[in-house]
Amino acid sequence: MAFLAVIVSACAPSPDAGEPSTAPADVGVAATTDAPPPPNPEAVFPDGFSATIELAITPDELAQGLMFRPNLPDDRGMLLVFSEERLPNIWMMNTLVALDLVYLDSTGRVVDVITDAQPCPGEPCPRFTPKQPAQAVLEIPAGGATQHSIVVGTMLEFANVPGFPVTTPSS
Secondary structure, three states: OOOOOOOOOOOOOOOOOOOOOOOOOOOOOOOOOOOOOOOOOEEEOOOOOEEEEEEEOOHHHHHHOOOOOOOOOOOEEEEEEEEEEEOOOEEOEOOOOOEEEEEEOOOOEEEEEEEEEOOEOOOOOOEEOOOOOEEEEEEEEOOHHHHOOOOOOOEOEEEOOOOOOOOOOOO
16 A cells, blocks of 8 residues: 555666667767656646646555655645555555645545644554545645645546546547
8 A cells, every 4th residue: 555565676777787889879869858858747726726746656656655755845745546446545654744635536536535644653553544435645745635625526637647537538
């Protein structure tokens, strides 16, 4: 689950690390690129406020969540996206900042909000589970849900989040 384990990943060199390139220096490679970086994922709240969000999609990202972050600015958050709707258990083990947990169905509709989930320095830690299945959890700084009028039934908008919310093709 989102905060169930501390993930330690080993850094390994890529298979070709340290090997000289066999491609000529002037073929197919520009010295500089003027392409803009991809746009950051964002969540747009009911009052129009926009927060830049990190995405947690892989099992490692979901397990790590916001652990060990010393702070979380008011205009930041993390969106944990699951492969299907379920009743995720979120805990605050090794999370250093208080959070609001906004549970969302596959369309981006808020199905539950847990405010002011406090950091937990050690077991036992409470588990936070929504009242209804959720496909995603938006973690924002504590107080943000109230400040930005996020309540059950609210539709949140997301930009630059591939595959969420789930949209059905029009016929």
